[in-house]
Amino acid sequence: MAISSNIEWTEATWNPTTGCSKISPGCMNCYAERLALRLQAAGQYNYRNGFEVTIHDSMLNLPMNWKNSKLIFVNSMSDLFHEKVPDEFILKVFKVMNQAHWHVFQVLTKRSDRLRKMDRYLPWAKHIWMGVSVETEQCAYRIDHLKETKAFTKFISVEPMLGPLSNLELDDVDWVIVGGESGPKARLIRKTWVMDIRDQCLKAEVPFFFKQWGGFNRKKSGRLLEGRIWGEMPATFTQAGKASRTLSAST
Numbered sequence: 001m002a003i004s005s006n007i008e009w010t011e012a013t014w015n016p017t018t019g020c021s022k023i024s025p026g027c028m029n030c031y032a033e034r035l036a037l038r039l040q041a042a043g044q045y046n047y048r049n050g051f052e053v054t055i056h057d058s059m060l061n062l063p064m065n066w067k068n069s070k071l072i073f074v075n076s077m078s079d080l081f082h083e084k085v086p087d088e089f090i091l092k093v094f095k096v097m098n099q100a101h102w103h104v105f106q107v108l109t110k111r112s113d114r115l116r117k118m119d120r121y122l123p124w125a126k127h128i129w130m131g132v133s134v135e136t137e138q139c140a141y142r143i144d145h146l147k148e149t150k151a152f153t154k155f156i157s158v159e160p161m162l163g164p165l166s167n168l169e170l171d172d173v174d175w176v177i178v179g180g181e182s183g184p185k186a187r188l189i190r191k192t193w194v195m196d197i198r199d200q201c202l203k204a205e206v207p208f209f210f211k212q213w214g215g216f217n218r219k220k221s222g223r224l225l226e227g228r229i230w231g232e233m234p235a236t237f238t239q240a241g242k243a244s245r246t247l248s249a250s251t
Contacts, residue, residue, distance in 0.1 A: 005073060005076070009211060010073040012070045012071070012073070014074055015077045016075065016096075017078040018036060018046055018049075019051045019054050020053065021082070024135060025162055026133060026135030026139070026159070029160075029183055029186065029187070031182070034183070036051040037051060053078065053084040055086075063096060064096065064099065064100050066100075066103070067102075069103055070103050071237075073108070074105050079108075080107055081111040083111070087121070094128070097125070098123055098125050104129065106131065106155075107129065108157055109131070110132070112132045112141070115130070115149060124149075125152070126152045128152070128153075129153040129155060133157045133158075134158055134165065135158065135160055135162045135163075137166075143156060143169060143173070152236065153234050154172060154174050156173060158197060159178065159181075160181030161179065161189050161193055162189075163193065167200075168197070170200060170201065174236065175233065178197055178209070179214060180212055181215075184216060186216060191225075194210065195225070209233070210225050210230040210231075
């Protein structure tokens with residue numbers, strides 16, 4: 001069975017590693033850490049170490065068992081490029097992604113420097129998307145690192161958005177996701193910040209996906225921006241004949 005996801009911009013999650021550590025402001029109220037500790041308390045074996053980085057060899061081939069094409073977020077509960085994940089294991093994950101060519105894999109990291117250093121060894125394929133998290137202007141350097149990779153589809157996740165991001169360099173960027181922080185200690189997101197990135201994407205003709213306003217009750221806050229849902233997807237996704245799926249709806 002697929003591990004379905006409530007994350008608006010994906011369909012399923014795959015966690016060959018779990019656990020992480022905080023490296024930037026966006027990590028402060030990490031949802032994955034809260035969830036991992038709850039799963040540990042519930043006796044879930046893969047979370048026996050709580051939020052300590054843990055390798056799961058038994059999870060490596062999971063996407064091979066999903067016969068229907070899925071949009072898969074890789075390591076929603078970790079960071080594949082964490083310093084405690086061996087190079088050899090990262091290469092194993094990429095090998096599986098290459099073999100499971102009927103899926104689309106979304107890899108997201110805050111550790112863009114390691115991504116850049118490993119790029120020459122990574123077997124990129126068109127169905128493997130690579131993204132970096134950029135929560136503040138101080139993290140924008142990760143975009144430059146992303147652009148240095150050979151990934152075919154590159155995306156930016158501005159989540160949680162903690163401040164304005166003006167004058168983004170969107171050349172060679174295929175997708176931008178924006179979202180406010182959710183949970184009991186959610187920090188403020190301003191409409192003007194979101195609209196500015198939306199307008200930058202429109203000008204650069206880059207697909208824009210607004211995930212949520214966030215807050216304590218993210219479902220109540222919703223994801224409407226000026227009366228519409230922005231759910232645009234990369235051109236590589238729609239060109240693959242998957243535009244009919246609800247993820248790409250933009251009304």
